[in-house]
Amino acid sequence: MDQSSKYSINTLCVQGGYAPGNGEPRQIPIVQSTTFKYDSSDDMGKLFDLQASGYFYSRLQNPTCDTVAAKITELEGGTAGMLTGSGQAANFFALFNICNAGDHIVSSSSIYGGTFNLISVTMAKMGITATFVSPDCTEEELNAAFQPNTKAVFGETIANPALTVLDIEKFANAAHAHGVPLIVDNTFATPVNCRPIEWGADIVTHSTTKYMDGHGATLGGAIVDGGKFDWMAHADKFPGLCTPDDSYHGITYAEHFGKEGAFITKATAQLMRDFGCVQSPINAYMLNLGLESLHVRMARHCENGQAVAEFLASHPKIAYVNYCGLPGDKYHAVAEKYLPNGSCGVVSFGVKGGREAAAAFMGHLKIAAIETHVADARTCCLHPASSTHRQMNDEQLIAAGVQPDLVRMSCGLEDKNDLIHDIAQALDQI
Numbered sequence: 001m002d003q004s005s006k007y008s009i010n011t012l013c014v015q016g017g018y019a020p021g022n023g024e025p026r027q028i029p030i031v032q033s034t035t036f037k038y039d040s041s042d043d044m045g046k047l048f049d050l051q052a053s054g055y056f057y058s059r060l061q062n063p064t065c066d067t068v069a070a071k072i073t074e075l076e077g078g079t080a081g082m083l084t085g086s087g088q089a090a091n092f093f094a095l096f097n098i099c100n101a102g103d104h105i106v107s108s109s110s111i112y113g114g115t116f117n118l119i120s121v122t123m124a125k126m127g128i129t130a131t132f133v134s135p136d137c138t139e140e141e142l143n144a145a146f147q148p149n150t151k152a153v154f155g156e157t158i159a160n161p162a163l164t165v166l167d168i169e170k171f172a173n174a175a176h177a178h179g180v181p182l183i184v185d186n187t188f189a190t191p192v193n194c195r196p197i198e199w200g201a202d203i204v205t206h207s208t209t210k211y212m213d214g215h216g217a218t219l220g221g222a223i224v225d226g227g228k229f230d231w232m233a234h235a236d237k238f239p240g241l242c243t244p245d246d247s248y249h250g251i252t253y254a255e256h257f258g259k260e261g262a263f264i265t266k267a268t269a270q271l272m273r274d275f276g277c278v279q280s281p282i283n284a285y286m287l288n289l290g291l292e293s294l295h296v297r298m299a300r301h302c303e304n305g306q307a308v309a310e311f312l313a314s315h316p317k318i319a320y321v322n323y324c325g326l327p328g329d330k331y332h333a334v335a336e337k338y339l340p341n342g343s344c345g346v347v348s349f350g351v352k353g354g355r356e357a358a359a360a361f362m363g364h365l366k367i368a369a370i371e372t373h374v375a376d377a378r379t380c381c382l383h384p385a386s387s388t389h390r391q392m393n394d395e396q397l398i399a400a401g402v403q404p405d406l407v408r409m410s411c412g413l414e415d416k417n418d419l420i421h422d423i424a425q426a427l428d429q430i
Contacts, residue, residue: 009075009192010295017071030285031063050248050256050269060272064281068288072212072222075191075291076204079227080264082272083220083284087187087207089277090221091115091154092123094183094205097267098238099151101127106145108135108155108171109399110164113389115185116396119154132399135164139174146178151237153180157196157338158188160374161348161384161408163322165331168338172200179234187211188344188375192298197226199338203263208279210375211344213290214297218283223267227260241266297377297413301345304379304411304419309347311420317357317427319350319405345411346374354405357430358383361407364426367418368409379412379419 007015018028036055038044046052055061065083073081084090095105107119109132119130131145135155153175155166168184175182181202186194190211196204206212208220231254235242241262244250248269253262272278279287302325309323324335324343335343351358362370362381371380372387382388385397385404397404411419 012071012074013192013295014292016074017069018067028064028067028285028288030281031058032281033062034058048248050251050265058281059276059278060268062278062281062284065279065284068284068291069222071288071291072191072206072208073224075195076186076224077191077195077197077226078204078224079260081222081224082264082268083208083222083279083287084272085221085277085279086219087185087205087209087221088114088118089275090205090207090223091183091185092118093267093271093275093277094203094223095119095123095128095152095154096126097263097271098181098240099123099128100240102149103128104147104150105130106142106150106153106175107132108159108164108166109133110135110159110162111154111156111185112160113384113392113402115156117391121391134399135159135166139170142170142174143177146174150178151180153182154185155182156185156188157194158324158343158346160188161346161382161388161406162402163324163331163343163346163348165324165334165338165343167334168196168199168201172202175202176200179237181229188346189339190294190298190344192295193302193339193342193344197224197228202226202229208287211298211301212294213287214294214375214377215290216373216376216378217290218286220279220283220287221277223264225260225263229263230259231262240270245270298344299342300413301375301411302342304414304416305343305345305347307416308409308411308419308423309349311423312347312349315424315427317352317430319352320403322348322406344375346408347411348406348408350403350405351407351427351430353430355383355385358405358407360430361426364429365422366425367414367422374408374410376410377413379410379414381407381409384408 069081172182183203184196184201185205187207204224206222231241241254253266257265306325313321324331368379368381
């Protein structure tokens with residue numbers, strides 16, 4: 001969309017990333033093709049050498065996916081973006097794009113259990129170690145976590161499911177002081193409610209499966225580069241970006257594509273080429289349908305989340321409620337800074353009586369379904385300690401902000417009074 005900086009995020013949700021010309025489709029086309037035809041080998045060769053832009057194989061890039069990535073990039077205020085097959089693939093790509101065997105990551109401990117497992121177990125097997133710090137750590141504690149081989153800092157704007165709110169500026173300042181980028185997973189807040197790049201983050205990731213799709217229909221992920229981190233200023237730390245890539249005739253990404261395009265170009269040319277974690281064109285098309293109403297839906301999700309949190313906070317059978325919209329919440333002040341228009345529709349809380357009471361409560365719900373999902377048009381709930389976070393021991397659960405009795409409820413788009421009535425009747429039966 002031309003001159004997109006003039007437009008609000010509401011308009012970008014609807015029209016960002018795609019500006020059809022005269023007689024062209026009003027809705028983005030679905031280019032459901034694996035391959036693309038060229039008139040000569042020289043034409044295709046320029047693509048393989050990264051000397052020309054275009055498409056030759058949908059494992060690397062596809063026009064439909066790139067159009068939707070461009071919209072998400074505009075929404076986040078970045079300079080380049082790409083889609084992946086899932087949010088986990090996006091986080092892996094964002095980290096592995098700059099980390100090699102022998103490198104180190106500093107990460108907030110309060111992150112999604114699957115991402116914790118990715119960093120602490122799977123990437124450790126690849127020779128990449130990590131130090132996890134509390135999102136509430138002091139600047140001194142945060143700086144102490146860095147090592148000479150640290151290559152990235154990672155955190156979530158609103159952690160899943162603990163709902164801690166990251167002090168983005170604190171983590172960004174520490175990352176930059178040590179010459180590394182801050183990567184922020186912005187899935188729960190979405191760019192409607194927070195744009196981490198504006199607060200100092202360098203790379204933003206998303207599980208587009210969640211609010212961006214919003215209807216539980218399509219798996220996907222996205223990576224957006226803020227285009228501000230100077231890779232060449234720290235060339236010794238990032239040889240993959242700052243030294244020639246022999247697999248592309250010696251091209252140096254940071255020199256050839258600059259701060260604005262180097263990161264995403266490398267992630268596409270190397271990681272998508274070799275790992276193939278693609279998002280299909282039809283999934284990207286459906287994702288775009290969700291994006292068109294994201295700004296409208298987030299307001300309702302937040303309205304419902306706030307109403308449910310307030311009801312739960314006053315109920316005698318509830319032990320605690322985590323929701324930064326509550327004035328007494330630990331993260332209320334930091335949320336007012338980063339999330340002044342609302343956070344998300346996810347509320348986490350403890351049911352008095354522990355694990356058994358939490359399970360009984362969920363069993364009596366009629367509107368809210370028990371699902372391994374979140375951030376959907378339909379209300380759903382989950383007991384993380386026995387599902388998404390079951391690989392963690394009690395100490396790790398507590399460090400991640402997940403108590404054994406914690407219930408995560410994702411408030412959908414239903415009427416808030418119906419949701420409250422459903423919760424009340426379920427609590428009455430335990």
